[in-house]
Amino acid sequence: MHLEEAGGGGMRERLLVIGGVAAGMSAASAAKRVKPDLEVVVLEKGAHISYGACSLPYYISGDIPRIEDLVVLTPQEAEETRGVKVLTRHEALAIDLDRGEVLGRTPEGEKAIPFDRLVLATGGLPIVPPWSGVDLEGVFTLRTLEDGTAIGRFIEERRPHRVVIVGGGYIGMEMSEAFRKRGLEVVVVEKMDRVLGTMDREITEVVERELASQGMELHKETSVEGFGGDGRVREVLTDRGELCGRYGPLGHRGAPKQPIGRGGGDSPWDEGGGGRGWASADRRPRGLRSGGLR
Numbered sequence: 001m002h003l004e005e006a007g008g009g010g011m012r013e014r015l016l017v018i019g020g021v022a023a024g025m026s027a028a029s030a031a032k033r034v035k036p037d038l039e040v041v042v043l044e045k046g047a048h049i050s051y052g053a054c055s056l057p058y059y060i061s062g063d064i065p066r067i068e069d070l071v072v073l074t075p076q077e078a079e080e081t082r083g084v085k086v087l088t089r090h091e092a093l094a095i096d097l098d099r100g101e102v103l104g105r106t107p108e109g110e111k112a113i114p115f116d117r118l119v120l121a122t123g124g125l126p127i128v129p130p131w132s133g134v135d136l137e138g139v140f141t142l143r144t145l146e147d148g149t150a151i152g153r154f155i156e157e158r159r160p161h162r163v164v165i166v167g168g169g170y171i172g173m174e175m176s177e178a179f180r181k182r183g184l185e186v187v188v189v190e191k192m193d194r195v196l197g198t199m200d201r202e203i204t205e206v207v208e209r210e211l212a213s214q215g216m217e218l219h220k221e222t223s224v225e226g227f228g229g230d231g232r233v234r235e236v237l238t239d240r241g242e243l244c245g246r247y248g249p250l251g252h253r254g255a256p257k258q259p260i261g262r263g264g265g266d267s268p269w270d271e272g273g274g275g276r277g278w279a280s281a282d283r284r285p286r287g288l289r290s291g292g293l294r
């Protein structure tokens with residue numbers, strides 16, 4: 001692929017950024033500010049850039065009516081206002097440092113995209129523990145705009161009445177509030193002996209009292225082991241037994257760095273592929289959560 005095809009920049013020095021959300025767009029914009037004659041090109045495998053994942057719970061609660069409102073900058077605005085060329089639906093598959101090229105999967109097929117300097121800003125991947133039933137309908141993760149859209153659509157179309165959230169960390173707490181606001185009964189499962197384990201106990205006690213006052217169920221010192229159901233999730237399996245067949249499930253997630261590399265699996269990111277990105281299942285949940293709705 002010629003420089004012109006990817007960025008239209010000719011022979012200028014090119015900075016290529018992989019990943020177009022917080023870190024990637026910050027790096028790209030800062031580089032352009034500091035060195036205006038640099039050609040800056042961002043590869044983003046998804047359809048959107050620069051969105052606020054932090055606000056996803058407020059989209060699900062209904063406080064933010066449209067998911068598009070979470071997008072801070074479109075690719076066109078990035079080019080017009082910051083001089084940064086963004087190529088969405090462009091996934092970096094492999095990096096050849098000797099040749100100074102990234103192999104990209106693009107809507108037009110695979111292409112080599114040259115660079116002089118490279119920034120990796122690929123964020124994290126959810127940890128998917130080896131739980132049974134994680135693929136059942138009704139089990140969700142929450143990380144991207146697409147995840148948020150899927151959960152919002154499920155609530156609209158299927159009218160679930162209960163949700164189980166795995167993990168009582170920050171996002172789990174935000175999501176419990178969001179689902180409650182949507183009128184769902186909320187169950188939180190937490191492996192440790194309290195929610196928000198990084199905070200002082202006097203604070204977490206206030207939060208736990210608030211959960212109870214809102215009518216939410218909290219199961220502490222309870223470890224999820226899988227989900228049961230026939231096509232659709234029906235129960236959450238824990239080390240304390242089955243957690244009510246009436247509930248839908250949840251899951252937990254962590255955030256290892258996304259690997260870049262080609263492997264043998266269907267996706268370069270799956271375990272049989274890149275293989276470097278997944279954390280072990282016994283790692284304590286950090287950051288991301290999935291919710292199960294019923």
Ligand SMILES: Cc1cc2nc3c(=O)[nH]c(=O)nc-3n(C[C@H](O)[C@H](O)[C@H](O)COP(=O)(O)OP(=O)(O)OC[C@H]3O[C@@H](n4cnc5c(N)ncnc54)[C@H](O)[C@@H]3O)c2cc1C
Nearest residue numbers: 019020021022023043044045053054091092122123124143
């Ligand atoms: C529900 C939720 C609530 C949150 N709340 C807060 C909060 O209150 N405060 C806070 O500080 N943080 C919060 N966070 C975390 C915050 O959103 C992340 O820290 C931030 O998004 C990380 O930005 P990033 O650019 O490093 O990675 P990401 O946002 O993960 O972006 C990486 C991008 O790289 C792309 N990419 C990956 N691999 C490739 C590839 N091979 N080729 C091309 N593109 C690729 C991905 O598609 C993705 O768009 C929250 C996150 C979630 C999910």
